[in-house]
Amino acid sequence: MADPIEPLGQNVETMLADFPAFGICGWSGSGKTSLIEGVVPHLCKKGLKVAVLKHTDHEIQVDHPGKDSDRLFRSGADVFLHGSQEGLMRSREGAHLSLENTLSSLPLKYDLVLVEGHKNVPLPKVWLVDSPQSPAPTEIEGIVATLPPGSGRLESFLSILEDWLAQQWLRTPVLGCVLIGG
Numbered sequence: 001m002a003d004p005i006e007p008l009g010q011n012v013e014t015m016l017a018d019f020p021a022f023g024i025c026g027w028s029g030s031g032k033t034s035l036i037e038g039v040v041p042h043l044c045k046k047g048l049k050v051a052v053l054k055h056t057d058h059e060i061q062v063d064h065p066g067k068d069s070d071r072l073f074r075s076g077a078d079v080f081l082h083g084s085q086e087g088l089m090r091s092r093e094g095a096h097l098s099l100e101n102t103l104s105s106l107p108l109k110y111d112l113v114l115v116e117g118h119k120n121v122p123l124p125k126v127w128l129v130d131s132p133q134s135p136a137p138t139e140i141e142g143i144v145a146t147l148p149p150g151s152g153r154l155e156s157f158l159s160i161l162e163d164w165l166a167q168q169w170l171r172t173p174v175l176g177c178v179l180i181g182g
Helices: 012-020 032-045 068-074 099-105 153-171
Strands: 021-026 048-055 079-082 089-090 114-116 125-128 144-148
Touching: 012 144, 021 032, 032 048, 032 114, 048 144, 068 079, 068 125, 125 153
Parallel strands: 021 114, 021 125, 048 114, 125 144
Antiparallel strands: 079 089
């Protein structure tokens, strides 16, 4: 499969700098999923379309072993689940792609992609710490804020994210055309 970044003629950092993707990082148990789970409803209420890209080192199990969709996936098929209120695709395609390639291949229908984990990818990110005394790792680039646990974490992250989004959207080129005539 061709690398989707190559035709863009840009390096990964340039491509990601223009993409509305923001990272939430921290060690296991630091509250990454809980923070995302808390912030997404606030963003959706504002009318934003949000996608979440989550990193895991474990095999993805959408269904319990032995259930229909799991059996079909393990047989070798890509599985599209469609219900009355939601849909889900489980696919092997793209499993070998890097995060950068996955981001570049996402539909352009999202206002924001929140990336959980992937601490070494060149994205702006917040780092969640377990205690106010534990610092963020100095070798991780792109950390715009370190957020300690506590009741103000969600509000702090929303403020950081809203400020960043306002600046990010200004970077997006707007192209237009006026057709006159009949």
